[in-house]
Amino acid sequence: MVKLLNGASVGANGKAIGQAHLPFFNIRDYGAVGNGTTNDIVAIQAAHDACTAAGGGIVWYPGGFTYVVNTFIAMGANNTVYAYGATIKAIGNTGLVRNFLGTDNFTLYNGKSNVTILGGTWDGNAGDGTNNTTTGTTNVMGFIHAKNITLRDVTVKNVSSAHGVEFNAVDGATVDNCRFLGFRDNSGNNSRQFSEAIQIDIAVSGSSSIPAFDNTPCKNIFVTNCYMGASETNGVFGKLAGSHTTVSGVVYENINILNSRCDGALDIGIRALAWQNSSIKGNTIKSATGYAITVESFDSTGIKSVRVLDNKIENGSSGGIQGVGSSTAWLQDLLVEANEIYGCSGAGISIVGSQYPVIFGNAIRSNGSTGIFLNGGFAGVIEANRTFNTGSNAVNVNNQASVLIQGNHLSSPAANYNINIESTTDVFITGNYLYLPVNNRACINFTVSCNNCTAIANRLRLGANSAYAVRSNATNGQNNYFINNDCKGFGNTAIYYGSSGQTSGFVWNTGSSGTPNGTVLLTWTNTANTGSNIV
Structure with a gap:
């Protein structure tokens, strides 16, 4: 007996038992052979059409067989597929599943909804046309203008140039415990290297397969416990999940990529383009070509409240986590917390064009550039992070006030x-605890028009003999203070004060002796300590 949905089961005779109110359709009763060579599209489509005509039910693809089809299976509303142990394989030059016909036209989320696919290996059969049939640009599964789409325990493999699954103008989708294996770019010029295993899309001409092209975005999407990697015959996708189509003033809402794994990516591991009120949490991303995770606004449309939490990122050819906004399209309230980033060639965390970002509790080590870079925005918190062996500055803040x-x-x-x-x-x-700066550099450096900056109660420890605790070379900098810091071991080299036009103070810094380097007049914050620091 095979367990189905809502308590229904399949008995030895292939008939549904229990939950009799749920109609049941066995594709083999409609003539499907499942021998791996006979085209079963007519039989399978007949089973789905009968299910749709009955108002919905369960369409059973019995396991242990390979069903081949030469075009898309069109699933109607309220169709639930049970395909554990079965393989469904393309033998034409299209994908396998759609919730629409080419003649359909839907607006908003008013298309064929409540579609569920449970189990099965859905093989797009991508190749060069010699041993595999699919060479065009085609999604294996596509769902458009719909509500409530569920994929669970599904394997999608061997995708040609497009996506394993496309959600376009979908409100409410769950992809749980699914595997996406094998992608081939058949464009001829590598122009499809960006393709997502799971694309989250918007209804516009050129992106949606059918009208209406009414700018309806996806929302309420959950991808959980999924895997993306290579198949036996094809390599990896451009991304595990993401978006690459936008419309000014329109955002994707409540997109969640959770507890999934991405082994390699031709582009970015996860791309949150125009996602708002969304979460990227608990994922493992290894060896992405671009940034492992990117959060982006666009055009003149800002986004807010994206959370990037508890992800593990390893050995990317670029950086770890990237936020990209601008003064006309801010990233607001971006939270980057408790991520582990190791061995990336670029920056660990790079956030540009943000307002009120919080970068908290991340661990970054052995990356090839800056550990944490914050630039071109307003406000923010960088707290409780750990960096080790960054290729450049551990933390770099540039043109980001407060x-x-x-x-x-x-x-x-x-x-x-x-x-x-x-x-x-x-x-x-x-x-902060700042340890081992390199030759002629410092634990803390103020440079180029830094104003009203204060470093207080930090612990700084010597690296190279010619390093400094603090280097204030801020041309035209005003009112920068270095107060009550522990600089033991630096001695006379603790403070370098090198540019004219500054007014700054260095007081009560333990372990720092002598007058700071340079000849400019210093303005001290404590007259009892004029001219030197406390040893």
Whole structure:
């Protein structure tokens, strides 16, 4: 006996038992052979048409067989497929499943809805046309203008140039415990390297297969416990999941990529383009060509409240996590928390064009560039992060006013500074442990028009003999203060004060002796300590 949906089961005679109110359709009763060579499209379509005419039910693809079809299976509303143990394979030059006909026309989320696919290996049969039939650009599964689509325990493999699954103008989709194996770019010029295993799309001409092209976006999408990698015959997709189509003023809402794994990506592991109120959590992304995770606004349309949490990122050819906004399309309230980023060639976390970002509790090590980069926005918190052996600055804040840098452990940058502050105002640096700056560099560096910045109560420890605790070379910088920091071991080289036009103070810094380097007049914050720091 095989268990079905809602308590229904299949007995030895292939008939449904229990839950009699759910109609049941066995594709073999409609003539499907399942021998791997006979085209079963007519039989399978007849079973689905009967299911749809009955108002919905269960269409059973008995396991242990390979059913081949030469065109798409059109699933109607309220169709539930049970295909555990079965293989469904393309032998034409199209994909396998759609919830629409080419003549359909739907608006908003008013198309054929409540479609569920449980189990099965859905093989798109992509190749060069010699041993495999599919060479065109085609999705294996596509769902458009619909509500409530569920894929569970499904394997989608060998996709030609497009997507394993496309959700276009869909409200409410779940992809759970599914595997996406094998992608082939048959474009001839590598122009499809961006293709997602799971595409989250919007109804516009050129992106949606049928009208209406009414700019309806996807929303309420959940991808959980999924896997993307190579198949026996084809390589990896461009992305595990993402979007690459936008319309000005329209955003995707409540998109969630959770607890999934991406082994390799020709482009970006997960691309959250125009996603709002969304989460990317608990994923493992290895060896992506681009950034492992990218969150992007676009055009003049900002986005808010995206959470990037508890992901593990390894050995990317670019960086770890990237946020991309602008002064006309801000990233607002972006949270990047508790991610582990190891061995990426670029920056660990790079966020540009953001307002009120929070970068909290991340671990970054052995990456080839900056650990955490924050640039071109307003406000933000960088707290409780750990970096080790970054290729450049452990933390770099550039042109981002009103930033708190607190409680971080930043160790052993291979070049430049533990903390670098450039062309910005109102940065407060406190409670950090900064260790082993390199030759002629410093734990904390103020440079190029830094104003109203304060470093207080930090612990700084010497690296190279010619390194500094703090380097204030901020041309035209005003009112920058270095107060009550622990600089034991630096001695006379603790403070470098190198540019004219500054007014700054260095007071009550334990372990720092002598007058700072440079000849400019210093303005001290404590007259009892004029001219030197406390040893």
